[in-house]
Amino acid sequence: MKTKILNTTKNDILQAAAIIRSGGLVAFPTETVYGLGADAFNSEAVGNVYKAKGRPSDNPMIVHICRASDLGQLTPRLSPDIVTLIENFWPGPLTMVLKKKPEVPDRTTGGLDTVAVRMPDSRAALDLIAAADCPIAAPSANISGGPSPTRSKDVIADMDGRIEAVICGDDCRVGIESTVVDMTGEMPTILRPGIITAENIEAALGKEVRYDETLLKGSLHGVLDPSSGAADAPEGFKPKSPGMKYKHYSPKAEMTVIEGNRDNVKKEIERLKGLNEKLGLKVGVILFEEKAFIEAAHDFFARLRDLDNEGVDLILAGALSDTDGVGFAVMNRMLKSAGYNIARV
Ligand code: TXA
Ligand code: MG
16 A cells, blocks of 8 residues: 655645545644544444554554544533543543443444543644544554654654555654543543643542552552562563563563662663673663653653664663653653563662
């Protein structure tokens, strides 16, 4: 298949919208990462998204809308809390898991009785959804298992020849995927951390928000501290045992996260770099400024891809110290990228 390379002009957005309408696939920029879009109500098109990504078809997709009034097509009811979150965070990097209407295809939601919805904060994405005149189901536009794409060249590297078109826009402002919060239970529950933090959501709702348990067990605190409950965490959450089940966002290179006091981390990275280079390996380092969490979110996936393109054999990454903010969201990705391969210093 020849993939059309489009830009964000009105004419190109209309072309892309026509492709979506006719059941084709279009990658497009959002403020978080690039998405790979299909008409959310077209089961066959959604099935082709799974094929293009090489993704297991039980993994549900996020449905993107361009106006809150489109929610009525997707969910039967909106609680006051949901409305509050819409008012505070949409358009923006917050995805809400809601009860689904039966009309939403099972393919889109992986057979669940819930649907994940968000309104992206990107002109190109909003214009595309409006012109296509349908909600757009879109996972991140990468081959399944690899780092999410935050630049148009990353999308082209993964998707050229596999989909009908790519809309090439600016680099993504946020750089990690949206926060996913489940609004179907008693208490709002964060399933995936992002740049909108638990604290932000608590402040908007005036009530407590919790993290899904597996998220905590798969965090730095969880994998390093047996008293946190990680002792009975699944195999793959233990350091040094990268269970394939949890391999996600993975670079081609081997990757190790170095955790500890910052000076020790720096020294250990230098030491390991020197050792490995003596053995003839090419080593890449990811070490962000201390507390520069927003920047780390913006750069992390792009750094992984650049290092892979440079052909490094080993990536050494310094852990960020943050237990529940944006740094925590970056660490969620970093640990998965490294297959929970952690060295503590
Ligand atoms: O920022 C983002 O969210 C990007 C851009 C393109 O919008 N999209 C994205 O999609 O990251 P994806 O497919 O890579 O991640 C969707 C996440 C997955 O972890 C999936 O399991 C979860 O959302 N999810 C989707 N529907 C769900 C549902 N009904 N219940 C629970 N989790 C759901
Ligand atoms: Mg993804």
